[in-house]
Amino acid sequence: MINSDIFLILRVVLFFVATPFVYKALQSLDLSRIFKANSGDQIRIILMVLSIILGYFFVDVLMSLFEHVNDLF
Secondary structure, eight states: OOOHHHHHHHHHHHHHHHHHHHHHHHTTSOGGGTSOTTOHHHHHHHHHHHHHHHHHHHHHHHHHHHHHHHHHO
């Protein structure tokens, strides 16, 4: 069994690795249809916040899966 401290460190490292990828993926969405004209700053802030939230959820799901598999053995 792997020590739980390793999973904690890996969770933090993967969060900082996954968040830019999520941000790049969210940039493909056309949010200008939802927002008013000339609201580029608000769209960027929403994208940053969403990428942090979704990056956290992605890493949390992935690490929970690894922790459960580790508990099986």
